[in-house]
Amino acid sequence: FYFQDDLDLLLDSPSSLTVNSTVHGTVKEKPGFNAGEDAAALRKAIEGIGTTEKTLIDILTQRSNAQRQLICKAYQDATGRTLCDDLEGDTHGHFEDILVALVTPPAKFDCQEFIRAIKGAGTNESILIELFASRSNHQIKAMCDAYLAETGRALIHDLKSEVSGDFEKTLLILAEGKRVESTNVDVAKAKEDAKILYEAGEKKWGTDESKFIDILCHRSVPQLRQTLVEYKSLSGKTLQESIEREMSGRLEDILVAIVKCVKSVPAYLAERLYKSMKGAGTTESTLTRIIVSRSEVDLQEIKAEYKKLFGTSLYSDIEVRSSSRQHLAGAS
Template structure:
């Protein structure tokens, strides 16, 4: 990826990201699912086959194996299963399980990029678009994840992801979503202090200081600057305007564009905290949004789910494990993905 050029005058200093005003430095996350030592794909495939043969299905075996192996190991199990049976594991899971339990088991045996692709297709098919899902995916994924999603979409449909989005979304919201889906965010770890101040000034003058809002400035900066650079810009913005950038977006914008840009700002500060909030919203109110729980827990299980759990406990005062208001085989699968009680 090409980094945005920095200015060359003496006031522009480049320095590594640092902790400041509560901003957390980037750090590798930690998933709840690890590779299983002594893994044997053939043995696992045979155990899964046995669990689904005959009358009834041994759900515990399905849960224990599929939540106790990394996704890479699960792909080897899928291959071994098909080599022996001539059938795909996905087809047999869909034939022997149903509902949310089926959905989460299929999600577990799907490669991550393909799973994101499937979630994107689900969000855009039929009447209307599930914008909250699109916002969650494109606000929280890295360039690498977005490129993998785009490649998976092209392989599955023969069409480009960007062309698909252009037919689904419009207006400034559409422009912002497409800018994120292009995956062109600068990936430099350095922070240009002068540029952070300049960007904060641009956004202040495009929003709070202006009659009417220049949305294009917000879209460009929030979709292309690096995460460390944006974290520093948030500090500079608060210093300049006396309000947080999120507060300004919420007062200056509305609708889906506001939702998307607020999500981006939240992910700049902490993707795990943003996803913890999404999980909480998915579990409160009338009924549980199982598709949101499945998508977040499965997609983050090897990335930063332990961080999501920690943020959830900090934000809501209870563990994600205890808050998951689900039951049955689906609930047991969620809890196994979550890992130990905290």
């Protein structure tokens, strides 16, 4: 998979987990933005006979989330109603889901996805894995704050009652958002960690999962990238291959997701998008969550990785399914 033979290239490439930037998003601030005008146009589109979907799509996909929050305020000031409620009352299905997602602040949106993953019978572990493996410390903290504001409870407390075992242990460490953020790389430490991982897995009868959990959840991204390089030269296998051989179930899934995100969050999310569209029936919620939540973070890079990995464009694969998501993905 991604950079399997070119691990060294990783050491100098930027990571979505550490770089807080909107350079690689597809959605930018609109110049000459006027919240009042946009709110009036949306109101007209919603209150007219039959909703004018094109207006909703054009405005909500071509403003940054910060601008959309100003539109929401202007809309509420003018009508006494929330834009979110009116969109829910006036649109339906997946179109409604994506418009509501667009007018929700990013941390609150992540928080709502977390709630969706844990509510009802059974937990949707794949959403939990995606949320905690692909988000930076800053994003995880913002999600926890939003959860506390929304429910009055600590996210970690509720997470505990949903999951168990080593999978729980891994998620809880990630949910603390305490991954080291230093950009310094200690090569000797990386060699030592690689040796610890090798001895805890491939070299041992039975696997010491706790060593994998500790190292993969706590070390900084640059440090882990160096560790991946050292591990390959020590064992002849990639760390991902070793995890897939030594572990199973949800623990394997989350540790592999962490390794993929350490290498490239965009490549990991491109793969999630591909699977959500290529399985039996599109997983619409996965499509909406990734496209909306990454539209101002790294969606350009996700598109590039998607093309590199699957040979087709993300834009054209979405085109068959949804015009509103397509607008966010941008044709370029």
